[in-house]
Amino acid sequence: MLLNETEPSQYFEIPPNWIYRGEGNCNVVLSLPQLGKILRIRKTGRPKSFIGWLVKWLSDILDWLYGKGITEELRDLQFYSTVMRPLVGRKYTSEACQVILNKTEVNTLENQLHKYRSDFRKHKILQYGRASLFDDFAFIPENDYNYLPFILSDDTFAIELKPKQGWRPLSEKHFPVCIYCMHQYLKLEKKKIKVLSKYCPEDLFSGNEGRMLRAIKSLIEVPQNNLRIFKNGNLIYGDHLKTNFSNIVENIFDNGENLEQLIEEFCHLIRKSLTTNFMNVDSTEHCEEKTFCEWNKIIQESSASNALPKNSVLEKILSIQMLDTEGSDYYCKLLQKAQLEDWNYVDMLLDKVTNEHICMKCTIMNLGNNSRSEQEIDLAFIPYLISAIAKDCSLMITLKRIQEDISDNLEIKNIISTNYGHFLVNIGVFDLYPKRLTSIRKHCQRNKEVYKAYLKATSRLSSIENLK
Ligand SMILES: O=P(O)(O)O[C@@H]1[C@@H](OP(=O)(O)O)[C@H](OP(=O)(O)O)[C@H](O)[C@H](OP(=O)(O)O)[C@H]1OP(=O)(O)O
Numbered sequence: 377m378l379l380n381e382t383e384p385s386q387y388f389e390i391p392p393n394w395i396y397r398g399e400g401n402c403n404v405v406l407s408l409p410q411l412g413k414i415l416r417i418r419k420t421g422r423p424k425s426f427i428g429w430l431v432k433w434l435s436d437i438l439d440w441l442y443g444k445g446i447t448e449e450l451r452d453l454q455f456y457s458t459v460m461r462p463l464v465g466r467k468y469t470s471e472a473c474q475v476i477l478n479k480t481e482v483n484t485l486e487n488q489l490h491k492y493r494s495d496f497r498k499h500k501i502l503q504y505g506r507a508s509l510f511d512d513f514a515f516i517p518e519n520d521y522n523y524l525p526f527i528l529s530d531d532t533f534a535i536e537l538k539p540k541q542g543w544r545p546l547s548e549k550h551f552p553v554c555i556y557c558m559h560q561y562l563k564l565e566k567k568k569i570k571v572l573s574k575y576c577p578e579d580l581f582s583g584n585e586g587r588m589l590r591a592i593k594s595l596i597e598v599p600q601n602n603l604r605i606f607k608n609g610n611l612i613y614g615d616h617l618k619t620n621f622s623n624i625v626e627n628i629f630d631n632g633e634n635l636e637q638l639i640e641e642f643c644h645l646i647r648k649s650l651t652t653n654f655m656n657v658d659s660t661e662h663c664e665e666k667t668f669c670e671w672n673k674i675i676q677e678s679s680a681s682n683a684l685p686k687n688s689v690l691e692k693i694l695s696i697q698m699l700d701t702e703g704s705d706y707y708c709k710l711l712q713k714a715q716l717e718d719w720n721y722v723d724m725l726l727d728k729v730t731n732e733h734i735c736m737k738c739t740i741m742n743l744g745n746n747s748r749s750e751q752e753i754d755l756a757f758i759p760y761l762i763s764a765i766a767k768d769c770s771l772m773i774t775l776k777r778i779q780e781d782i783s784d785n786l787e788i789k790n791i792i793s794t795n796y797g798h799f800l801v802n803i804g805v806f807d808l809y810p811k812r813l814t815s816i817r818k819h820c821q822r823n824k825e826v827y828k829a830y831l832k833a834t835s836r837l838s839s840i841e842n843l844k
């Protein structure tokens with residue numbers, strides 16, 4: 377069923393030619409080529425015992441009867457459309473539409489998906505009632521380019537990045553390196569990764585050309601879950617698919633001459649895409665209050681990140697990360713004083729955001745600062761929780777090569793030029809659903825553990841060095 381107020385209630389039938397696109401911790405994603413959309417289905421924990429299955433079966437029936445999953449999906453979708461889309465920018469995000477899947481269809485899909493899913497993701501199964509459609513960012517819609525007087529390549533390449541946390545509030549500045557870099561050691565210890573990545577999000581978000589290029593090269597070397605490349609919607613490069621990168625750039629640039637130079641050029645193309653302003657209007661220009669969004673700007677300007685061009689996708693993501701000026705320890709302590717439900721803050725925030733023309737950053741920071749009464753304390757956590765979404769979101773840079781030599785000064789925003797040709801570029805940001813309130817505790821604990829793992833590994837390394 378497509379949930380649109382004017383539509384009659386009916387179930388959404390998944391088109392038969394769906395393709396498994398991938399999955400993260402919370403969602404499985406199918407691409408639906410005919411529709412140019414992806415179907416994102418929420419997952420839930422797989423019961424571990426017979427009793428667990430029985431409980432799940434009963435709660436599924438109750439959830440279904442009372443539409444719990446459907447209400448939760450609608451809540452998250454409204455949060456996405458009302459809060460996250462204006463923050464990130466409509467240009468960089470997709471429209472979304474909730475759909476209802478038939479219970480039998482979900483069961484059948486679960487079985488069909490088995491052969492595509494990685495074993496380490498199989499501890500979760502599909503959840504009934506929670507699915508939505510988004511634009512498929514692995515492609516560029518024909519309407520976006522059929523007005524252009526150029527011949528474009530048939531192939532479309534999409535470079536997916538999960539950039540992670542690019543900035544630390546003052547209270548986290550004492551860590552010797554960034555959270556991502558320390559986390560590498562914990563992941564290695566827990567055998568979640570085989571080799572350490574040299575990628576550093578603070579390099580990527582620095583806006584400094586040399587540091588950004590180093591970050592992109594490090595992602596190519598060790599992609600983990602931070603880099604994936606798709607050709608016409610099919611994964612061609614990623615953590616479990618480390619094909620020869622030279623073949624990929626050869627393919628993207630349709631040129632096989634100087635492969636090393638092509639890799640260098642690819643990194644520049646990615647850097648330029650991440651730092652180009654693809655937006656048409658600046659949303660903060662409409663802010664009358666100019667209190668907290670200005671403050672947010674001052675924080676940005678006082679840090680190295682002001683090197684990121686305004687309204688480029690990285691600047692957008694970083695400025696949302698910067699809404700948390702306190703750090704997880706502060707919020708963890710605040711949370712100790714209260715017994716709160718995980719998702720109440722979402723509805724409370726949606727109740728407050730009624731006027732489309734208000735500045736979202738000012739609203740969020742005002743709520744974060746002024747909500748200390750017992751009834752409104754949930755709202756105090758909002759700057760942190762929204763910042764956390766921006767620290768874990770992903771983006772896709774989608775490219776189509778222009779098959780002819782065009783003049784450099786075309787002034788078309790979404791055309792990026794390289795020494796090996798011009799590209800039509802589109803950028804989409806996704807994974808912008810709310811995080812549960814108690815993820816704050818998880819982050820505090822994670823920060824402690826990653827710091828410990830970092831110290832353990834680096835002191836071991838330095839004692840080995842000393843022995844030499
Ligand atoms: O805590 P982190 O930094 O490890 O991030 C988690 C991610 O791990 P990563 O380090 O990127 O491999 C994790 O990704 P993976 O499952 O490792 O691919 C999720 O994105 C998780 O978010 P959520 O539980 O799905 O809402 C992420 O949790 P949140 O931090 O967003 O709560």
Ligand SMILES: Nc1ncnc2c1ncn2[C@@H]1O[C@H](COP(=O)(O)OP(=O)(O)OP(=O)(O)O)[C@@H](O)[C@H]1O
Binds near residue numbers: 400513536770772
């Ligand atoms: N709008 C989109 N267009 C194209 N591909 C998408 C889109 N949304 C998601 N995907 C693909 O599906 C995969 C899983 O989606 P997503 O990252 O939203 O899952 P998740 O479980 O919420 O992830 P995480 O573990 O990071 O929280 C992505 O890695 C990406 O390859």
